[in-house]
Amino acid sequence: MLTALSLVIGALLLLGLAAVPLAPRAAGARLVHGGCVAACVLLVVLAIWALLAGGGAVLALPFGPPWGRALLALDGLSAWFLLVLGVTGAIASLYAMARPPARPGAVPPYPLFLAGMVLTVAAADAFTLMFGFEVMSLASWALVAADHAQAENRRAARLYLMMAALSAACLVPAFGLLAGHAGGFSFAALRAAPPTGWLAGGVLLLGLLGAGSKAGLAPLHSWQPMVYPAAPSHVTALMSGAMAKVALYVLARLLLDLCGPAQPLWWGVPLLVVGAVSAVLGALRATLEDDTKVLLACSSIENIGLITIGLGLALAFRGADLGPLAALAAGAALLHILNHGVFKTLLFLVAGSVLASAGSRRLDRLGGLIHAMPVTAGCALVGIAAAAALPPLSGFASEWLLLQALLAGWRTGDIGFQVLAAAGTALAAMATALAAAAMVRLFGLVFLGRPRTPRGAGAHEVGRLERWALLIPAGLTLLLGLLPGPMLALAQPALMALLGPAAMAPAQGFALLGGTGEAAAWYLPLALLAALAVAGLLVLLAVRARSPLETRRGPVWNGGFINAPDYLPFGDPLSQPSAGGFAQPLRSMLGTSLLAARQRVDMPRPGETRAAGYTASFADPAFGWLVVPAARLRDAVAKRCETLRDFSVRRCLSLGFGTLLALLALLAWLEAH
């Protein structure tokens, strides 16, 4: 199994090399992406095999760092993330086959990106994990920077590179702290010597910073809404669907597995707080943004926040010796990782199809696409319903489990944590409702209503292969919503890897189980679907028996509003809600306090002939308080370093000599202690 996995990684690397000559031709690019589809399907098979058969073996590759060999293993946790990676990767690659990226430069890094993620997830020692993580970061940077002709893409790529450097700068010392304490880099050695005291606190802080910045947790989330739109659509789908999950894998591996089971209750608190803040902030931004991909990126932040809440609760419950509840929280996180991976991939691909067919990402230039692109609209409807956590789709199942875990937070018995869990419940519920608002706004403005531009009116349905690339994830979203129980049973080895061999998945047959014992709450999606279907049929028959007349079409009533004149073929544009207009209530209710939203009405005085004006804006506080000062600091440091260039030979030599002396002094001091 592990040999096959290493062969797949090797094949992906070779595919990356072969892509260099193949990429300029459309058939070549299609071939490369077809190879990626095959590799990802193989990954899915391997992951399911590992989950069913159990894989404790470790494979030592015949090469590695100078002090040993690189180790690969597929335990439950790795296999579960490999499954998510394979599914999202296969869908994104299939889409790329149907619609290869416009620039050939975006083809060769794509297999490397996949290979890096596989290597990260399958690594069994810290060095291999960090190596895979860096390959993933650099390859995805190359994909973001592929379309570098536009200034905003260059800016996004630069910011992305800085964030990648930051996460490496945090994760390397985090693993370093662990390895220095344990005396080895392999996960088995790290696990054998769990850190305690300030060492554990340092690992928690660095791991949260390093993996959290890659996953897009507040306050280090502000790169995502800039970077995701810059990459080609299938790459964005993979970055949100898989790469953010790989970062979460590192977080879960580091904090839940390698740091040992003996960590205290408060370990979950930072994750809970960061997750809740990310969820609300991301969802609120998603309701205000007016670019489809930016909106979806913000929704990703929200979902990553929800998953982090689940991981934090799992840590806290484990610290309080509440095994079944820890399994409930971790099960919610694992299930949401898979569900979000699939439906967010679907939504990003839909955004890509809309961009290609209707020519814009801006909500204010789209509209009415349900008539021109019915299949895409149907798939989008499934995706937004799952993202809005509506039963019986997949998003509801995992968020139901998460809310059940939050509602059980009071069982820890610690009043501080109880209050925190109650606040977390309120914030998670608000994030869910805001996400529903954002998704409804997305679908309503893009697919419903009237076209807003002539270019948008000329949209057409996507091609056959591309249609399949949308239909498959839509079908998977439906299936995952109906079969959360079997999926959690499949995730059982991952739960055991996180929480120890006693962990039981919170599922029974086809049902999900919240709480414990007699008083457990059930969620039975299949029974719900049957009830909905029967009731739907009966209502339809009853209504049509009493009301047999067919519908008639007429001009829109619109409260008696006068029809638009002939020179406005799409009606009066101002009488249709705009992206800013739809966001206005939430902007003034929540945005003013949380996102510093401002609106200015410029009303001419009576008699003046100039036009009235209205401007609204908002700013993410994390950007102004964190990214801008950091960039300013970087510029200042760079300017100071620039003066080194003008040094004379004498000063350069003395600088080198001084450094040598300082290092020797440090060495002498270390020897003495």
Add this chain to the structure above:
Amino acid sequence: MQTLAGLLTQALHLALVLLAAPLVVGCTRWLKARMMGRRGAPPWQPVRDLAKLLRKRPVLAENASLVSEAAPYIAVVTTLVALALVPSFAQGMAFAPLGDLLLVAGLLALARVALVLAGMDVGTAFGGMGAAREVSFSAFAEPALLVAVLSFAILAGSTNLDLVAATFRDGQLGLRVSLALAAIAMLAVALADNARMPVDNPGTHLELTMVHEAMLLESSGRHLALWEFQAALKLELWLALLAAVFLPFGTAAAGAGPLAWGLGLLAWLVKMAGLTLALAVFESAIAKMRVFRVPEFLGAALLLALLAAALLFVSTGLA
């Protein structure tokens, strides 16, 4: 035997709620009219209205999509299934294991999304405005509801509605301050979700501040009948939910015989009549608030619910 009784009570419950739904709306309107010194239409007027609307031919806008046609059915069906989960006269119905409060909230959210999408389908200004306000209010109502549910989950140990109702009826909970606070929070959420005063005015059809009716301006014929019926079902659902959780006495226990069912039915009718009267009195006494004061209203509900939970933490911590 138990299964048979469960199925029978479930069927009777469904028939009961389907019959009672238009009457709840009609009674509220009639009571409000009497209190304002008008004679008012009889309580069964909504039934006549529904029959009339069903007979009429529905007219759709030229650019209406399938959403406009399917949304009213989806909304009615989801609300109906949610209502089937809320116990009325008896507990232990066939759907009781499904009856989870989070699922009820999820089904109501599904109905809301159907309504909002129908409001945006033809791209009219009114529909879009109503949709934007509806989803904005839900962002405040949802957390208040969930935190109120937290109080029940602490006391009953579960979010299953049947278990919560049974615990509150049989358990020696007594009068708790925290439950009173949670009840106020639930009432505020119920008013907002049903587009009643002071959040929205159900009595008007064209007003700049309206929310719910704005999304229905393009519906006619059976589509409008379905929407009206859905609103009636939702109002009944919330009243039945409040009755089941906060006024649990008189409900027949699981496995009880027909006599207990009869008593339970009587108790349920009295409870629903009382709640309808309270709603009518409240709506007649209060004025509608400005749209941008609604977050304060629902935010206060959220704070009360949080306070209820915090009181429970303290009291369970001491015990």
